Amino acid sequence: MMHVEVWGGAGEHGRSCYWVGNKQSSVMLDCGVKREGTGEYPLLDPSRVAALDAVFLSHAHEDHSIAIPWLYKMGYTGVVWASRITAEQLPGYFTSWGNYVRQQDGELPYEDTHLASVRYAFIEDAAPAQQWFTISPTLRVCWGRSGHMLGSIWLLIEMEGKRLFYSGDYSEDSILLGTDTPQLTEYAALDGAILDAAYSTDTDEQETKLEHLNMEADRVLAANALLLLPVPVCGRGQELMLLMKQHYPETPIRVELELIQSMELMLGHPSWLKTGMAALLAEALSSSRFTIIASDADRERLLQEDITGSRAAIWFTTDGMMQSNKAQRYYDVLRHNPSNGILITGHVAKSTFAWRLLDLPDAASGCRIRAIRYKIHQGLPDVRRMVRSMRSNFKLLVHAPKRDTDALLQQLTKEGEQDLLSLGPGARIVL
Numbered sequence: 001m002m003h004v005e006v007w008g009g010a011g012e013h014g015r016s017c018y019w020v021g022n023k024q025s026s027v028m029l030d031c032g033v034k035r036e037g038t039g040e041y042p043l044l045d046p047s048r049v050a051a052l053d054a055v056f057l058s059h060a061h062e063d064h065s066i067a068i069p070w071l072y073k074m075g076y077t078g079v080v081w082a083s084r085i086t087a088e089q090l091p092g093y094f095t096s097w098g099n100y101v102r103q104q105d106g107e108l109p110y111e112d113t114h115l116a117s118v119r120y121a122f123i124e125d126a127a128p129a130q131q132w133f134t135i136s137p138t139l140r141v142c143w144g145r146s147g148h149m150l151g152s153i154w155l156l157i158e159m160e161g162k163r164l165f166y167s168g169d170y171s172e173d174s175i176l177l178g179t180d181t182p183q184l185t186e187y188a189a190l191d192g193a194i195l196d197a198a199y200s201t202d203t204d205e206q207e208t209k210l211e212h213l214n215m216e217a218d219r220v221l222a223a224n225a226l227l228l229l230p231v232p233v234c235g236r237g238q239e240l241m242l243l244m245k246q247h248y249p250e251t252p253i254r255v256e257l258e259l260i261q262s263m264e265l266m267l268g269h270p271s272w273l274k275t276g277m278a279a280l281l282a283e284a285l286s287s288s289r290f291t292i293i294a295s296d297a298d299r300e301r302l303l304q305e306d307i308t309g310s311r312a313a314i315w316f317t318t319d320g321m322m323q324s325n326k327a328q329r330y331y332d333v334l335r336h337n338p339s340n341g342i343l344i345t346g347h348v349a350k351s352t353f354a355w356r357l358l359d360l361p362d363a364a365s366g367c368r369i370r371a372i373r374y375k376i377h378q379g380l381p382d383v384r385r386m387v388r389s390m391r392s393n394f395k396l397l398v399h400a401p402k403r404d405t406d407a408l409l410q411q412l413t414k415e416g417e418q419d420l421l422s423l424g425p426g427a428r429i430v431l
Contacts, residue, residue: 001022001430001431002020002021002022002159002160002162002191002430002431003020003021003022003428003429003430003431004018004019004020004164004192004194004396004428004429004431005018005019005020005426005427005428005429006018006396006423006424006425006426006427006428006429007019007028007042007043007044007045007425008032008034008040008041008042008043008425009030009032009042009063009398009399009425010194010396010397010398010399010405010422010423010424010425010427011398011400011401011402011405011422011423011424011425012034012400012401012402012424012425013034013063013198013347013349013399013400013401014032014033014034014035014036014040014063014349015032015033015034015040015041015042015063015067015425016029016030016031016032016058016063016064016398016399017029017030017031017032017042017043017044017067018030018166018194019045019048020157020159020164020431021048021052021053021159022160024138024160025053025138025139025159025160026048026051026052026053027052027053027054027055027056027139027157027159028049028052028054028055028056028071029056029058029155029157029166029194030056030057030058030064030065030168031044031055031057031064031065031066031067031068031070031071032061032062032063032064032065032066032067033062033063033066033067033097034063034349035062035063035100035321035323035349035352036349036350036351037104037106037351038101038104038105038106038107039066039097039100039101039106041067041070041109042067042425043425043426044067044070044071044074046074046075049071049074049075049076050074050075050076050077052071052076052078053078053135053136053139054078054079054081054135054139055068055071055076055078055079055080055081056080056081056082056141056155056157056166057080057081057082057086058082058146058152058153058154058155058166058168058169059082059083059086059146059148059149059151059152059153059168059169060086060089060090060093060149060151060234061093061149061169061232061235062093062096062097064168064169065086065090065093066093066094066097067109068080068090068118069094069110069114069115069117069118070109070110070114072110072114072117072118073109073110073111073114078119079119079120079121080118080119080120080121081120081121081123081126081135081141082120082121082122082123082151082153083122083123083124083151083152083153084120084122084124084125084151085150085151085265085269085272086151086152086153087120087122089150089151089234089265092233094115096233100323103323123141123143123153126141127141127142127143129143129144129145129180130142130143130144130180130183132158138159138160139157139158139159140157140158140159141155141156141157141158142155142156142158143155143156144179144180144181144182145177145178145179145180145272146167146168146169146170146171146179146180147170147171147172147173147174147177147178147179148168148169148170148171148174148177148235148376148377149169149177149234149235149376150177150234150235150262150265150266150269150272151269151272152168152169152177153168154166154167154168154170154180154182155168156182162191162192162431163187163190163191163192164190164191164192164193164194164431165182165184165190165192165193165194165195165390165392166193166194167182167193167194167195167196167378167386168196169196169198169376169377169399170195170196170377170378170382170386171375171376171377171378171382172382173205173206173375173376174239174274174376175239175242175243175274175277176238176239176242176266176273176274176277176280176281177272177273177274177277178272178273178274178275182389184389184390185389185390185391187390187391188391189391189392189393190390190391190392190393191392191393191431192392192393192394192395192396192429192431193390193392193394193395193396194396194398195378195383195386195387195395195396195397195398196377196378196383196398196399197377197378197383197397197398197399197400197405197408198347198377198378198399198400199373199375199377199378199379199380199382199400200379200380200400200404200405200407200408201379201380201404201407201408201411202373202379202380203379203380203381204373204375204379205375205381206374206375209372209373209374209375210243210374212372213343213345213372213374214247216341216343216368216370216372217244217247217248217314217341217343219341219368220312220339220340220341220368221248221251221312221314222312223312223339224310224311224312224339225312225337225339225340225341226303226306226307226312226313226315226334226337226340226341227312227313227314227315227340227341227342227343228315228316228317228330228331228334228340228341228342228343229244229314229315229316229317229342229343229345230317230318230319230320230321230322230327230330230342230344230354231259231316231317231318231320231345231346232318232319232320232346233258233259233262233318234262234265234266235376236345236346236374236376237259237262237316237318238259238262238263238266238281239374240316240345240374241253241255241259241263241284241290241316242280242281242284244314245284245287245289245290248314251312251313251314252291252306252311252312252313252314253289253290253291253313253314253315253316254290254291254293254302254306254313254314254315254316255290255291255292255293255315255316256292256293256316256317256318256326257292257293257294258318259316259318260285260290260292263281263284263285264285266281267281267282267285299326299329303330303333307333307337315330317330320344320345320346320347320348320354321348321349321352321353321354321355322352322353322354322357323352323353323354327353328353330342331353331357331367334366334367335365335366335367336366336367337366337367338362338366338367338368339367339368340367340368341367341368341369341370342357342367342368342369342370343370343371343372344358344369344370344371344372345371345372345373345374346373346374346376348371357369358371377399380408380411380412383397383408383412384412384415384417387412387417387420388417392419393419393431394419394420394421394429395419395420395421396421396423396429397409397420397421397422402422402424405422406422408422409421409422
């Protein structure tokens with residue numbers, strides 16, 4: 001009997017990991033970590049890890065990828081199926097996670113030898129998007145671009161006659177990244193589906209989010225103050241850089257070098273972009289609108305120039321949860337002027353520096369700190385559309401705390417949707 005086991009990622013934000021199989025065949029979908037304490041890892045079963053037929057990785061973000069080397073420590077000897085550009089990005093994520101764990105006085109559950117043992121098979125070399133390919137007599141796969149970040153994919157797995165759809169992290173709201181909408185109505189019925197529902201009952205579309213973001217930015221910049229946007233190295237940061245460039249054509253924009261390098265990386269992989277977006281990126285990179293911060297000296301000099309000149313400026317730094325010394329240095333500077341602002345545009349894990357700042361009133365934090373989401377996951381309208389696009393024996397809603405997923409399930413059930421599940425780590429579903 002084929003079944004799905006949640007080893008992480010359902011009923012929580014982070015450590016996405018799903019085991020699919022039976023005694024004869026099995027695969028794993030993602031293997032990430034949750035950024036709490038020194039890291040919370042998936043509920044791996046070493047005996048079954050060693051027996052896996054394949055591992056699939058939807059994208060490079062730490063909450064889907066970081067525990068991959070641990071599989072090799074447990075005896076996995078196969079390949080990790082991922083996009084080529086996902087594999088190229090992973091060394092940076094592994095290094096960043098290792099630095100974070102050491103900063104927290106923790107230890108990784110694997111060694112460098114296991115990191116070096118990871119082998120990749122590139123999914124786009126096996127078949128174009130939206131086309132099936134065969135891995136073994138009992139395992140076929142179809143994939144497509146999921147629009148979440150550069151290289152992110154969704155997966156449709158057929159194993160021993162059972163079909164399971166895994167959305168990975170999914171979004172059709174990106175201004176840069178292309179999305180291959182899954183053609184799930186082609187199938188009489190799926191045996192199961194695991195769906196990104198990270199924003200649970202949030203009904204706002206991207207346009208509304210951007211209106212709120214621009215209103216907050218207007219308030220800070222109108223006071224001739226500094227606006228800081230901490231963002232991941234690759235993802236929403238590049239889109240926000242372009243949006244700020246367009247919306248504030250006269251305002252200086254200071255950008256950490258790593259964010260420019262990721263924009264160059266995107267330009268180098270046009271097949272992952274929407275039509276016309278490569279030209280937009282090329283124009284932005286060739287313009288003089290972004291002042292590049294390449295060193296600590298650059299950062300300190302420009303900060304002092306902006307402050308002493310009472311000059312409004314937009315600053316982009318890496319690390320969306322502000323755990324790094326660099327991100328915290330910005331706060332040390334900005335907190336001395338109550339007109340300065342910090343905009344948190346993504347998820348912040350409990351107890352991270354950004355989480356603690358958001359918990360403070362303005363009087364205590366010293367400056368304006370606000371959380372305004374930029375959509376890179378699915379909210380209620382998106383989940384509703386995806387659920388209605390398929391017939392499936394079950395639809396497991398994932399990537400959000402259990403109470404939020406329960407609320408989403410309750411709302412969709414009121415609307416007449418059926419076969420929805422809200423579960424937690426350790427749950428088991430029969431296919």
